[in-house]
Amino acid sequence: MNYNISKEPIVIQEVIDKVVNRNAGAVTTFIGTVREMTKGKKTLFLIYEAYEPMAIKKLEQIGSEIKERWPDAETAITHRVGKLEITDIAVVIAVSTPHRNDAYEANRYAIERIKEIVPIWKKEHWEDGDTWVGNQLETVPYPSGKPEKGDIDD
Amino acid sequence: MINVLLFAQLKDELGKETLSIEGNGMSVAELKGKMRVDFQLEGLETVMTAVNEEFADDDTILSDGDTVAFIPPVSGG
Numbered sequence: 001m002n003y004n005i006s007k008e009p010i011v012i013q014e015v016i017d018k019v020v021n022r023n024a025g026a027v028t029t030f031i032g033t034v035r036e037m038t039k040g041k042k043t044l045f046l047i048y049e050a051y052e053p054m055a056i057k058k059l060e061q062i063g064s065e066i067k068e069r070w071p072d073a074e075t076a077i078t079h080r081v082g083k084l085e086i087t088d089i090a091v092v093i094a095v096s097t098p099h100r101n102d103a104y105e106a107n108r109y110a111i112e113r114i115k116e117i118v119p120i121w122k123k124e125h126w127e128d129g130d131t132w133v134g135n136q137l138e139t140v141p142y143p144s145g146k147p148e149k150g151d152i153d154d
Numbered sequence: 155m156i157n158v159l160l161f162a163q164l165k166d167e168l169g170k171e172t173l174s175i176e177g178n179g180m181s182v183a184e185l186k187g188k189m190r191v192d193f194q195l196e197g198l199e200t201v202m203t204a205v206n207e208e209f210a211d212d213d214t215i216l217s218d219g220d221t222v223a224f225i226p227p228v229s230g231g
Contacts, residue, residue, distance in 0.1 A: 032231050048230070049161065049162065050230075051159065051161055051204075051207075051223055051225065053207055054204055054207040054208075054223065055230075057207055057208075079230055079231075090230075090231070091230065091231055111231055114230050114231045115228065115229070115230060115231045116228070117209075117228070118228060118230050119161065119204070119223070119225050119228055119230075120228055120229070120230030120231075121161060121162035121226065121228060121229050121230070122229040122230070123162070132162045132163040132166070132226065132229070133229040134200075134226065134227040134229065
């Protein structure tokens with residue numbers, strides 16, 4: 001199970017251990033954490049929710065996409081859901097490859113794709129209220145009401 | 155019957171996360187239209203739709219037993 005949604009705190013080492021192997025010369029680990037200040041607004045805590053069975057499928061799809069681009073890469077992703085406090089870990093992505101450059105690139109690819117196609121939502125609880133975050137990339141993700149063909153069919 | 159799943163702001167707006175709707179033979183677009191009329195549900199313009207856990211277009215035709223999820227812009231990571 002390299003792709004997981006977890007209600008419990010994520011153990012980073014467990015995610016890394018899934019991708020370590022004898023052919024790997026590099027393992028990159030991305031750790032996404034809960035930030036307190038966003039553009040001068042203070043977050044108290046946040047809630048993540050997921051459409052879990054589909055989220056796991058889409059994480060697996062990201063793993064397949066990485067395999068196509070970087071055939072030697074091994075990927076593991078765990079995303080947490082529920083209530084997270086400031087500095088808590090929301091997501092851990094570990095990628096191993098024979099050489100470091102691919103591991104960096106593939107890991108970056110994984111987090112960007114999570115923000116496009118994986119059905120997970122974040123509700124920010126600010127000092128002065130709460131909002132579902134539509135898009136933390138601050139771009140418009142689906143101008144046509146859905147991801148572009150290439151985004152989801154790759 | 156079609157099983158409809160709502161998430162994030164859509165769930166909050168309607169106050170429930172699942173619905174059962176008579177929609178055999180409807181397209182996704184028609185189902186969205188029905189939800190707008192029956193529940194005054196706003197914000198369906200900007201959602202993606204998944205049918206049986208795969209992203210689907212507005213012209214996808216629905217059958218009894220399908221699970222349709224309306225997926226607001228995602229914000230994982």
